[in-house]
Amino acid sequence: MTRTLPILAIALLAATCLQAEEIKAPAESGLKPIFNGKDLSGWSGDTRLWSVKDGVIRGETTKAVPANGNTFLIWEGETKDFELRLSFRCNAANNSGIQYRSKHITEGKTRNKWVVRGYQHEIRNQNILTSVSGFIYEEGGPRGRMAMIGDKTVWNDEGKKSIVGNLIDAAGYEKLFKLDEWNDVIIIAKGSHLQHYMNGRLVMDCVDNHPKVAKKDGVLALQLHAGSPMWVEFKDVRFKEVK
Numbered sequence: 489m490t491r492t493l494p495i496l497a498i499a500l501l502a503a504t505c506l507q508a509e510e511i512k513a514p515a516e517s518g519l520k521p522i523f524n525g526k527d528l529s530g531w532s533g534d535t536r537l538w539s540v541k542d543g544v545i546r547g548e549t550t551k552a553v554p555a556n557g558n559t560f561l562i563w564e565g566e567t568k569d570f571e572l573r574l575s576f577r578c579n580a581a582n583n584s585g586i587q588y589r590s591k592h593i594t595e596g597k598t599r600n601k602w603v604v605r606g607y608q609h610e611i612r613n614q615n616i617l618t619s620v621s622g623f624i625y626e627e628g629g630p631r632g633r634m635a636m637i638g639d640k641t642v643w644n645d646e647g648k649k650s651i652v653g654n655l656i657d658a659a660g661y662e663k664l665f666k667l668d669e670w671n672d673v674i675i676i677a678k679g680s681h682l683q684h685y686m687n688g689r690l691v692m693d694c695v696d697n698h699p700k701v702a703k704k705d706g707v708l709a710l711q712l713h714a715g716s717p718m719w720v721e722f723k724d725v726r727f728k729e730v731k
Contacts, residue, residue: 510656511655513689519573521725522565526543534559534600544721545710548718550717558714559602559711560587560712562708567705568677570728573724574672574724577669578612584712584718585710585713586608586611586710587707604628608627609622614667615667617662627711630701634696635682635692638661638691639651640653640655641695642694646699680702
């Protein structure tokens with residue numbers, strides 16, 4: 489007797505059979521520095537935690553000087569349709585992130601003056617695919633991990649999520665990411681289309697058409713996470729608006 493697989497089982501089987509599609513980053517053109525390599529001019533954050541050392545932005549929490557809740561270094565500019573390129577490195581004690589199209593929360597009860605909510609490019613010093621740098625997290629929002637590394641994801645206009653393609657597998661990411669070293673990030677946002685590149689390869693692609701929580705513009709910020717003492721550094725921060 490022939491048995492018909494349930495629709496959900498067929499969809500899951502199809503997803504597991506998707507071949508990784510290797511997509512290289514576009515050539516750099518027209519970006520301008522938004523960090524001067526000397527001080528935090530044009531940025532706002534807790535100066536107990538953020539500084540410039542040896543030409544790079546450094547955020548650090550310690551047992552003596554912890555973060556009071558997640559806190560951010562906020563750029564004075566806006567992110568709508570844009571391209572951002574930078575390099576980062578961090579230790580493995582905690583995680584960090586790059587916020588974009590986000591909102592600086594200045595009203596109500598907040599743990600500190602630099603609370604930001606919105607899209608976040610996750611940063612971690614790990615290469616195990618279940619929890620690594622590059623996925624998109626909705627800081628302070630209802631969806632949490634919106635799209636994971638390797639996934640081409642669509643949130644449709646009914647607020648439902650689908651995975652429609654595969655960009656990289658665990659073995660590929662392990663080779664791509666440089667533990668304890670500088671890694672290069674590119675974030676490109678055009679309309680509802682959001683892309684994260686790691687070391688020259690597209691690792692996350694998300695189309696966000698959610699009718700209630702999709703974000704079209706907002707601030708750019710760098711995260712220091714509350715909890716275990718940690719440090720994170722950023723350099724060569726370049727930006728341009730795109731059309």
